[in-house]
Amino acid sequence: MSDHSTLKRYLGNRKGSLGLAILVVLVFMAVLAPVISPYKATQIDPTAILQPPSAKHLLGTNEVGEDILSLIIWGSRISLLVGFLATFVAVLVGTAVGVVAGYIGGFTDEALMRITDFFLVIPAVVLAIVVAAVLGNTLLNVILIIGLLSWPSTARVVRSATLVYKQMPFVEASKCAGAGTAYILRRHILPNVLPLVYANTSLTIANSIFTQAALVFLGVGDINDISWGQILHFAYASGAITAGDYWYAIPPGLMIVVAVLGFALTGYALDEVLNPKLKAGVVFESA
Amino acid sequence: MGRYIAKRALTSIITFFAVLVLTFILFRLLPGNPVLLLFRNPQLTQQQIAQLSAQFGLNRPLYEQFILFIVNVFRGNWGLSFYYRAPVTQVLFPALLNSIILILPSTILAILIGVGLGVISGWKRNTLTDMAVLSSSLVLYAIPTFWLGILLIMLAVRIGGIPVSGMLSIGVSFTSPTQYLGNLLRHLLLPMITLTLVTLGQFSIIMRTSVINELTEDYVVAAYAKGMSESRLIRKHVVPNALLPTVSIIAISIGTVVAGAVLTETVFSWPGVGTLIYDSIARRDYPVLQGAFLIVALSVIISNFIADLVYAYLDPRVKYS
Numbered sequence: 050m051s052d053h054s055t056l057k058r059y060l061g062n063r064k065g066s067l068g069l070a071i072l073v074v075l076v077f078m079a080v081l082a083p084v085i086s087p088y089k090a091t092q093i094d095p096t097a098i099l100q101p102p103s104a105k106h107l108l109g110t111n112e113v114g115e116d117i118l119s120l121i122i123w124g125s126r127i128s129l130l131v132g133f134l135a136t137f138v139a140v141l142v143g144t145a146v147g148v149v150a151g152y153i154g155g156f157t158d159e160a161l162m163r164i165t166d167f168f169l170v171i172p173a174v175v176l177a178i179v180v181a182a183v184l185g186n187t188l189l190n191v192i193l194i195i196g197l198l199s200w201p202s203t204a205r206v207v208r209s210a211t212l213v214y215k216q217m218p219f220v221e222a223s224k225c226a227g228a229g230t231a232y233i234l235r236r237h238i239l240p241n242v243l244p245l246v247y248a249n250t251s252l253t254i255a256n257s258i259f260t261q262a263a264l265v266f267l268g269v270g271d272i273n274d275i276s277w278g279q280i281l282h283f284a285y286a287s288g289a290i291t292a293g294d295y296w297y298a299i300p301p302g303l304m305i306v307v308a309v310l311g312f313a314l315t316g317y318a319l320d321e322v323l324n325p326k327l328k329a330g331v332v333f334e335s336a
Numbered sequence: 337m338g339r340y341i342a343k344r345a346l347t348s349i350i351t352f353f354a355v356l357v358l359t360f361i362l363f364r365l366l367p368g369n370p371v372l373l374l375f376r377n378p379q380l381t382q383q384q385i386a387q388l389s390a391q392f393g394l395n396r397p398l399y400e401q402f403i404l405f406i407v408n409v410f411r412g413n414w415g416l417s418f419y420y421r422a423p424v425t426q427v428l429f430p431a432l433l434n435s436i437i438l439i440l441p442s443t444i445l446a447i448l449i450g451v452g453l454g455v456i457s458g459w460k461r462n463t464l465t466d467m468a469v470l471s472s473s474l475v476l477y478a479i480p481t482f483w484l485g486i487l488l489i490m491l492a493v494r495i496g497g498i499p500v501s502g503m504l505s506i507g508v509s510f511t512s513p514t515q516y517l518g519n520l521l522r523h524l525l526l527p528m529i530t531l532t533l534v535t536l537g538q539f540s541i542i543m544r545t546s547v548i549n550e551l552t553e554d555y556v557v558a559a560y561a562k563g564m565s566e567s568r569l570i571r572k573h574v575v576p577n578a579l580l581p582t583v584s585i586i587a588i589s590i591g592t593v594v595a596g597a598v599l600t601e602t603v604f605s606w607p608g609v610g611t612l613i614y615d616s617i618a619r620r621d622y623p624v625l626q627g628a629f630l631i632v633a634l635s636v637i638i639s640n641f642i643a644d645l646v647y648a649y650l651d652p653r654v655k656y657s
Contacts, residue, residue: 167354172633174598175594175598203363
């Protein structure tokens with residue numbers, strides 16, 4: 050999808066350009082954290098504990114005297130990292146399951162789709178909480194858990210697209226020419242199916258960021274890794290919420306909302322531009 | 337109709353069985369000896385440990401353990417809570433009841449408001465009203481449940497007088513049932529608003545799409561050309577048809593509602609299954625965690641089954657096939 054018209058149509062889409070702008074800002078924030086953040090993330094100022102915003106600390110400080118703005122900027126790294134890596138796992142599994150189910154069909158398809166439905170029905174956040182609590186709270190575990198619970202929507206999209214492409218004359222021709230299943234999947238099915246995955250990917254990232262924040266807020270995941278959910282966890286646990294320390298509680302949540310909206314809008318727009326026929330409906334499948 | 341229900345029921349049973357397998361594997365994956373992990377409790381005597389091991393067959397081969405696990409689940413023998421030193425079911429069911437008190441009204445409210453807003457939005461599509469509904473729905477969808485709860489708590493503390501935690505005031509003895517109910521409802525207010533708001537956004541967006549799709553159908557043009565009033569057309573024809581796909585998507589999203597409930601309960605310390613899960617993680621109370629997971633999965637499966645029945649009732653194509 051490198052042609053000009055697609056890009057033009059994407060940028061002509063208001064939702065799309067807004068979403069993309071948000072993503073660019075977020076990625077810059079994460080990459081340039083050491084440069085733009087006013088303090089080191091864990092730099093403690095014992096003279097300024099739970100201070101409201103001031104010239105010295107633009108977003109105030111928390112209960113141990115850390116600068117909230119710096120925490121927010123550094124926190125974008127883990128939040129985005131988990132979002133991207135978990136989605137990578139999800140897309141990998143989802144695409145594999147979808148292509149195999151759609152192309153091979155028959156019993157394999159039936160079995161794989163039953164498993165997909167199962168994971169679609171099971172409340173992913175609750176399962177993630179339980180699994181993380183059982184397996185241990187490392188960052189890698191959290192990424193794997195979110196990834197391995199988020200693939201069903203991708204699998205469904207890929208499967209239905211595979212079903213369409215497998216009927217195409219060029220696949221038939223390729224088979225007659227003696228191409229094997231693996232070759233056809235790699236050379237003919239996947240390249241056609243992947244554009245459909247992009248829109249879904251963006252939505253999966255939004256969901257992964259969301260889930261990670263929820264897990265960390267509940268104390269599942271590494272509490273020492275700075276992320277937006279973790280800042281909220283401490284805001285809640287330290288009693289800053291009931292004390293009304295708005296500068297502590299509002300910015301991290303706002304960042305989650307902005308990030309989720311950014312990825313969701315991008316996905317929405319990609320969906321409209323790349324698959325006009327499949328428009329809408331996809332957004333909430335993996336929620 | 338009968339065959340459809342039977343097929344759905346069978347799927348639900350298979351799904352529950354899959355949940356059991358998953359739970360069994362998950363809680364046997366715990367590093368270390370399951371006897372020690374599932375029954376490690378300083379209060380237990382050596383004899384009790386031996387007795388529990390025999391009851392759950394932990395000294396038997398894995399497949400026998402699995403069969404025993406299934407039998408125990410159906411017998412209501414869900415293990416002992418480390419923390420409460422009581423059977424898991426005894427800990428779980430009051431919490432489940434409390435969760436239902438929160439989830440049921442919130443979900444109904446979210447469906448009513450969400451579907452209503454979706455109809456208005458789809459009907460008046462591309463107007464200012466539509467834009468307002470659509471963008472607020474999108475924002476509600478993007479708001480983390482626990483953060484919305486946090487915002488409401490801060491607001492309530494500022495206003496004063498609205499309880500932000502628990503289900504009943506502590507240390508108050510109620511003289512009449514109305515007083516009790518009033519206290520309960522006041523505690524229910526914020527969690528219910530939170531859960532309703534985070535849930536309704538997705539419903540209104542789905543309903544809007546569905547209504548817009550329905551409005552492009554030929555019968556709509558025909559009815560309009562015949563001179564049917566717009567409001568009657570929407571009420572009698574568009575909405576019933578547009579509800580169909582919405583119902584099936586609402587069914588899929590029941591899991592999301594439950595997840596939202598877990599977070600809502602935790603933020604407001606509402607003594608339901610969600611808070612129990614949260615507390616059990618901190619207490620390493622694995623038997624309760626296992627039971628809570630089973631009960632959550634079971635509720636979602638049952639809700640999905642009910643949604644399927646509603647769908648069959650609404651869609652004559654299912655009824656007569």
